[in-house]
Amino acid sequence: MKKAKLTGRIVTPEDPNYEQARTNNNLNNPKYPSLIVFCQRTKDVVNALKWARENNEPFRIRSGRHSYENFSLLNKGLVIDISDINKMAVNLQDMSVRIDAGANLGKVYRELWENGVTIPAGTESSVGVVGLTLGGGIGMLSRPFGLTCDNLLEIEMVIASGQEGAQIIQSNRQKNNDLFWASCGGGGGNFGIVTSLTFKLHAISDVSLFSITWGWNDFELAFDTWQKWAPYTDVRLTSQIELKSKEVGEIVAQGEFVGSVADLKKLLRPLRKAGSPTNIWIKEVPYIKAVEFFDQPSGNRPALRKSSGSFIEKPLPFEAIKKMKEFLTNAPNLNSTIWQQSLRGAVSEVAPNRTAYYYRNALMAQEYNTSWKKPDEEEENIEWVEHLRRALSPYTAGDYVNFPDRFIQDWPTAYYGRNFRRLREVKTKYDPFNVFQFPQSIPPVRKWI
Numbered sequence: 035m036k037k038a039k040l041t042g043r044i045v046t047p048e049d050p051n052y053e054q055a056r057t058n059n060n061l062n063n064p065k066y067p068s069l070i071v072f073c074q075r076t077k078d079v080v081n082a083l084k085w086a087r088e089n090n091e092p093f094r095i096r097s098g099r100h101s102y103e104n105f106s107l108l109n110k111g112l113v114i115d116i117s118d119i120n121k122m123a124v125n126l127q128d129m130s131v132r133i134d135a136g137a138n139l140g141k142v143y144r145e146l147w148e149n150g151v152t153i154p155a156g157t158e159s160s161v162g163v164v165g166l167t168l169g170g171g172i173g174m175l176s177r178p179f180g181l182t183c184d185n186l187l188e189i190e191m192v193i194a195s196g197q198e199g200a201q202i203i204q205s206n207r208q209k210n211n212d213l214f215w216a217s218c219g220g221g222g223g224n225f226g227i228v229t230s231l232t233f234k235l236h237a238i239s240d241v242s243l244f245s246i247t248w249g250w251n252d253f254e255l256a257f258d259t260w261q262k263w264a265p266y267t268d269v270r271l272t273s274q275i276e277l278k279s280k281e282v283g284e285i286v287a288q289g290e291f292v293g294s295v296a297d298l299k300k301l302l303r304p305l306r307k308a309g310s311p312t313n314i315w316i317k318e319v320p321y322i323k324a325v326e327f328f329d330q331p332s333g334n335r336p337a338l339r340k341s342s343g344s345f346i347e348k349p350l351p352f353e354a355i356k357k358m359k360e361f362l363t364n365a366p367n368l369n370s371t372i373w374q375q376s377l378r379g380a381v382s383e384v385a386p387n388r389t390a391y392y393y394r395n396a397l398m399a400q401e402y403n404t405s406w407k408k409p410d411e412e413e414e415n416i417e418w419v420e421h422l423r424r425a426l427s428p429y430t431a432g433d434y435v436n437f438p439d440r441f442i443q444d445w446p447t448a449y450y451g452r453n454f455r456r457l458r459e460v461k462t463k464y465d466p467f468n469v470f471q472f473p474q475s476i477p478p479v480r481k482w483i
């Protein structure tokens with residue numbers, strides 16, 4: 035049989051653009067692959083998978099480069115990068131869009147906005163739509179329209195077949211529906227290489243935004259008021275709160291409402307009345323301006339970072355709020371923050387076993403973030419996140435698979451709860467030889483040699 039060849043744009047360590055081609059969003063824990071293939075079409079993806087299998091070459095899949103733990107990179111081995119495959123086909127007749135899996139959120143939002151439509155997805159424009167969707171996809175339209183994966187209609191994937199082969203398959207609610215189930219929250223890199231995603235579209239025009247800032251003295255009151263309000267208010271309103279380090283001394287709640295400023299003002303009353311806000315604004319903007327507002331340039335730029343996260347299923351008691359305040363008082367630097375985003379609404383209308391995304395009943399998703407400049411600051415920053423995660427764990431549940439953390443020992447339960455068993459069965463069916471693997475990948479049920 036004819037041997038497979040690597041096709042597409044190939045970058046090796048000798049190439050002058052290797053550093054750019056290699057670098058992910060997180061510069062911490064860097065990796066140095068021996069080959070990166072930028073696939074230009076689906077055939078290149080098939081060839082890359084066959085080539086890797088025939089040559090027994092370890093490999094990883096990459097699209098938007100935003101994996102917190104750089105699971106889309108490896109030392110030595112091959113990176114199969116699909117970011118050059120990024121076209122979109124909008125169909126306003128049946129309100130759907132087929133997006134090649136290399137597109138990032140910025141492109142997706144812009145092209146959809148030109149057609150007066152959108153999908154609910156994340157905030158940073160450089161995040162890949164594929165990595166985000168496979169893990170669930172949380173964003174500023176989650177409460178009215180659900181997770182990104184809840185809007186998925188079909189995916190195309192290149193899977194491993196036979197001893198050394200590769201095969202393109204489609205999955206949706208009818209066809210290969212177990213693989214489709216697993217792709218809605220099971221996380222990237224586990225089953226195959228996604229080459230396109232088809233989503234249901236939502237019409238969108240103007241939305242209303244708000245921002246409320248408090249000083250450090252209002253820490254407990256501002257957070258407690260927000261957490262008892264944000265998951266329960268009108269489902270058209272999704273919001274987030276950022277608790278910044280004491281050095282910055284700010285608590286900032288912001289949100290997006292699919293409705294008028296007048297209605298938003300009424301909904302915001304409990305928040306506006308809490309403590310003594312130092313800054314409040316509310317305004318109506320075209321939807322794309324809201325997208326740009328939540329797209330922080332600092333999130334898109336590569337940096338030395340450590341993040342972790344969890345879900346909150348019951349409002350945090352006072353002692354937990356105090357712990358957050360203590361950690362932010364002793365934060366390693368100005369960039370250390372704790373961030374929460376409100377959930378429920380359409381997210382919790384779906385049962386926890388209906389898709390692989392398990393934490394449907396959570397009130398909020400939560401993230402612990404820090405970034406730093408010099409390598410010798412690494413230890414302190416990483417310890418801060420780890421100690422914070424452990425200190426809050428009595429009050430939290432699991433962790434969102436898109437906020438992976440290599441220090442979580444029982445990651446199967448943390449990411450997948452009771453859905454892990456079924457995920458392993460799907461893995462066994464579609465990837466019995468465990469061709470797709472990384473440090474926290476789902477293992478097949480049987481051990482293969």
Ligand SMILES: Cc1cc2nc3c(=O)[nH]c(=O)nc-3n(C[C@H](O)[C@H](O)[C@H](O)COP(=O)(O)OP(=O)(O)OC[C@H]3O[C@@H](n4cnc5c(N)ncnc54)[C@H](O)[C@@H]3O)c2cc1C
Pocket residue numbers: 059094095096097098099100101102104105106116135155156157158160161162163164165166167168169170171172173221222223224226227228229333334436437
């Ligand atoms: C700054 C920043 C902002 C973020 N904001 C949000 C947010 O608002 N909402 C949210 O829900 N999440 C958010 N995330 C988390 C984000 O969803 C995950 O990091 C996601 O996995 C990124 O996908 P990617 O394609 O950009 O990354 P990559 O690093 O390319 O890939 C991530 C994972 O998916 C796998 N993968 C990549 N391409 C494919 C493919 N074609 N087929 C199969 N597997 C593939 C990789 O192997 C890897 O395991 C954010 C992350 C960062 C760093």
